[in-house]
Amino acid sequence: MKNLTLALVAHDAKKDDMSHFVAMHEATLRPLTLFATGTTGGRIMERCPSLTVTRLKSGPLGGDQQIGAMIAEGKIDALFFFVDPLSPHPHDVDVKALMRLALVYNIPMALNVATAERLIASFED
Numbered sequence: 102m103k104n105l106t107l108a109l110v111a112h113d114a115k116k117d118d119m120s121h122f123v124a125m126h127e128a129t130l131r132p133l134t135l136f137a138t139g140t141t142g143g144r145i146m147e148r149c150p151s152l153t154v155t156r157l158k159s160g161p162l163g164g165d166q167q168i169g170a171m172i173a174e175g176k177i178d179a180l181f182f183f184v185d186p187l188s189p190h191p192h193d194v195d196v197k198a199l200m201r202l203a204l205v206y207n208i209p210m211a212l213n214v215a216t217a218e219r220l221i222a223s224f225e226d
C-alpha cells in the first residue's frame with residue numbers, strides 16, 4: 102500500500118473518540134504519515150506513544166488552516182475530522198474552510214466515528 106498521509110483533527114468533545122479510534126487502529130496507522138492539529142495530536146501521542154504524529158498549531162490558532170493548505174497542496178490523502186455539532190466554535194469559519202477544501206480537492210473525509218471506521222477499513226485491505 103502507498104504510504105498514505107492522514108490528517109487527524111477532533112473538537113474537544115470528540116477528542117476521547119479520536120484517541121480511542123487511533124488506539125484501536127494503531128497497527129494500521131503506524132506505517133502511515135500522520136499530521137494532527139495541536140491538541141488533538143497531543144492527546145493521540147499521550148494515548149499511543151509509539152505513533153509519530155506531526156503536530157500543527159491548535160485549531161483555533163490556525164491549525165485547521167494549516168491542514169487546509171496541505172490539502173490544497175496535494176499533501177493529504179484523507180481527513181479524519183471528528184466534529185462536535187453541538188457546541189459553538191470561535192473558529193467556525195476555519196472549520197468550514199477545512200471541510201470545504203476537502204470537498205474541493207475530493208479527498209476522503211470522515212466527520213464521525215461511523216464513517217472513520219469504514220474509511221480506515223479500506224486502508225486495511
Ligand SMILES: O=C(CO)COP(=O)(O)O
Nearest residue numbers: 138139140141159160161
Ligand atoms: O479546533 C480544532 C478543529 O476545528 C482542533 O484543534 P485542536 O486539536 O488543537 O483542539
